[in-house]
Amino acid sequence: MKLLHKTFIITGATSGMGKAIALSFAKEGASLLVTGRDANKGKVLLEELLPFNGECIFLVGDVGDLAFNQNLVELAIAHFGQLDGVVTNAGMLGLGSLTDLAPEVWDDTFRTNVDSVYFLLKYALPEMLKRPSASVVVNASIAAFKSFPNHPAYCASKAALVALAKQLAVDYGPTIRINSVCPGPVDTPFIHASAVAFPNPGEAVANAGKATLLKRLGAPEDIAKLVLFLSSEDASWITGSSYTIDGGILAGG
Template sequence: MNLKLKDKTCIVTGATSGMGKAIAIAFHKAGANLVLSGRNEERGDLLAQNLENSIFLAGDVSEPKYNKKLVEIAIENFGKLDIVSLNAGILGLGNVIDLSIADWHTTLNTNLSSIFYISKYAIPYLEKNNGNILINASIAAFKSFPNHPAYCASKAGSVAVMKQMAVDYAPKIRVNAICPGPVDTPLIWDSAKAFEDPEKAVENAGNTTLLKRLGKPEDIASLALFLVSDDASWITGTAMNIDGGILNT
């Protein structure tokens, strides 16, 4: 077993399902101590029970105090913080006319402002350990989708803030983003509701990729593990697409 993250302490948000859960499991297998974040307390508690040296705290990443508490828990329980992996996200479906102002703000706060909140509290500790921040963005940062204005805006913003933090906090902290394409998670099925035939939309998304399939959460977790490990020690300020080649179609 290659324990690339042995003795590292990681915060993983969005850890109760989909890509975030797969990333948490991959980090655990690589030897990390974990502070897990999510809104579903039942799923989060079960995951923490199954992953040694893991703590789960239920909450909403759009709340600054909750992000501060995640960092405090990492320090109180493991004495340091090395990695922050940010995966929490919502869609906020609806075109600009139909989307409510409340849903616009909720989507931006969850997908984008949360990056600012947790980074603000985590960076002083990450600087001590040459740590890194990994943001789970999306190809929606670069490609438009029907009825996803808040989501696309938030993901473009997350790539922009990633690049800016990489400049401000180098060389002590590496900051990168992964930009998944269509991955078989609950989120893609929710996203497909924006289309007339959701099931067909998901099927078409997989078939449109050059590799003719949807991504798996484990595909994303493998890239995440690489980017937070020392194997990627000369990579920062990068938004890395992992999309089965769909942006090339």
């Protein structure tokens, strides 16, 4: 098993990619501290995780809250005694053209997508430095590189995450490897919520799948496989990198 005796924090694990990542890590023997805002979904998640690994805890809260992130790291250390990795996955869309966007929505988008990563890593990195090797994977988006209508806050926040992950790799190597993943359209509730930003919302999700070179939406498990690889010793010479995983959209879809 690739993650036996390792402990990870995964944010936004109650749905979509976060849930697929949590399940794939548990199957590889990891102990997990998983988060989300919905306690009921957290309960269901734990039930799905427990058959693979007895060591899973769920903490409900908002990733945009500094104290919540501090609690998360303290709980991981109190319960597991070590922290070997973090996957920052929770995120929000914050849709609207720049002139229409309320300042509060801009702030919320940056707080949820970017400040949250600063908040969590501020407390997690010192603990991870105590381990022989550790890993951070930041879930960004192809929106860091490709523009979508009415996504100014989202695109800017995801570009910030790619830059942040690269910068942190400089300051925290060689002990901690830090990479970002940039998914294209993945079939989760999130992409269905984004459809309203497009000229033809009814067809936007199907069109997104057709726009890939591989002619389908990504599955959450497609992304989980890449995040598992980057979080394991299989990726022991990979840091400061950003991986698009998008069915080929950036290449010419």
